[in-house]
Amino acid sequence: MEGFVRALQILFSGDHEILGITLLSLRVSLTATLLGAAFGIPIGFLVARRDFHGKSVVTTTINTLMGLPPVVVGLVVYLFLSASGPLGFLRLLYTPEAMIIAQMILTFPIVCGITISSVLSLSPKLKETLVSLSAPSSWEARVLLNESRLGLITALIAAFGAAISEVGAIMMVGGNLLGYTRALTTAIMLYTNMGEFATAIALGIILLLIAFGVNLFLTYLQMRSRIKRTT
């Protein structure tokens, strides 16, 4: 209880270090989610709409990657970005950009997999109606994605949740450097190991509040869409 009170004191003290950690976490996870969506939604849409050889294998692979262990992603990204790795010349290891890349690899299959499932669950009559109305393919995609928006928002919620709560990958490729790559989750781990439980709890509360706030916003959008669909 004492630790919790101390945590609240830290929380409301306006500590610059904690503010920096919080902003970095938000920047990394939101960017990774948006990039994951930028690739995941169009690719998921194409996989769902097109008939091609090996479609079920591709879908199964994407679904499997939805449960990708963050430490494995961290390891792979580390190996690619390390000085002796194929992308070592980019000098991205231990930077926020490396953390974004690692989290984007985690969010991409989540967004892609849920997009595939949402688009596949649309009524086949919808596509037939669009064909009958002579919709050009660009409009067809736009209308079908709009019809799938409930599922797409679910994809964003799941992807952001996975990114903001993840610790293994960003610890490996970010290095948890104070004032540069220290995020909420890596900081919680560090302060817990150091026995500074009050600071760890304060950071934990911030993490929960961020996750709650972003999900509240996305859930609001989702509910708004659902209400319009059913009333």
Place this chain on the structure above:
Amino acid sequence: MSFLECRSISKSYDGKHALRDVSFRIEGGDLLSVVGPSGSGKTTLLRIIDGLEKADSGEVFLKGKKISDAPFLHRKIIGMVFQNPVLFNTTVFNNVAYSLRFRREKDETIRKKVDEMLRLLRLYDLRDRRALTLSGGEAQRVALARALVYDPDLLLLDEPTANLDPYNVSIIEETLQKSNRERGTTVIMVTHNIFQAKRLARNVAFMLEGELVEIADSATFFESPKDPRTLSFIRGEMVY
């Protein structure tokens, strides 16, 4: 040259014949009702004309051009209304406007044409309502509005008034007649309701088990049909 000609169209699903060697032709501005019991191939015929299904054999010509090989090139002048229409999850206005946006019409033209069509189908007061909140009759009127708003040369309707109340039926029938009379839209309407066919159609075709049994002008069809099966259907003696 006929406006629409179907030549020897056959189609089967899993070895079962849906259409058997169906041939007929109609002139521009006609209002043809296709009647027949359930499973007689009426809907399949419409879907083949619209290019949603490919015939196993046979050809469809529209204004002298063969459309059965490349229906997408000609679909812009064909409108289709399904028995159970699927509306998009947006406003009534947008549902109708999509048809024109797909054809790259200007915003001002879209607004004018859509509003005009909504007034014609008595939907104007619902223009800002979510389409998915509409009743079955209102939804069917929206589906008709979006098929008519781009002024198609040929309008195909698959049981457009099935299970609708008399108010909605009368609006739909009135709109079809007006469109046919004033715009010269050629209409092919599938219905199992022979009274509706009698009320609206200039020509009537009777289909049974995938076969086009008879096609004739409305008066001849109802008063002196040539085929005994047609007579049996009109008299309500046909068990199906």
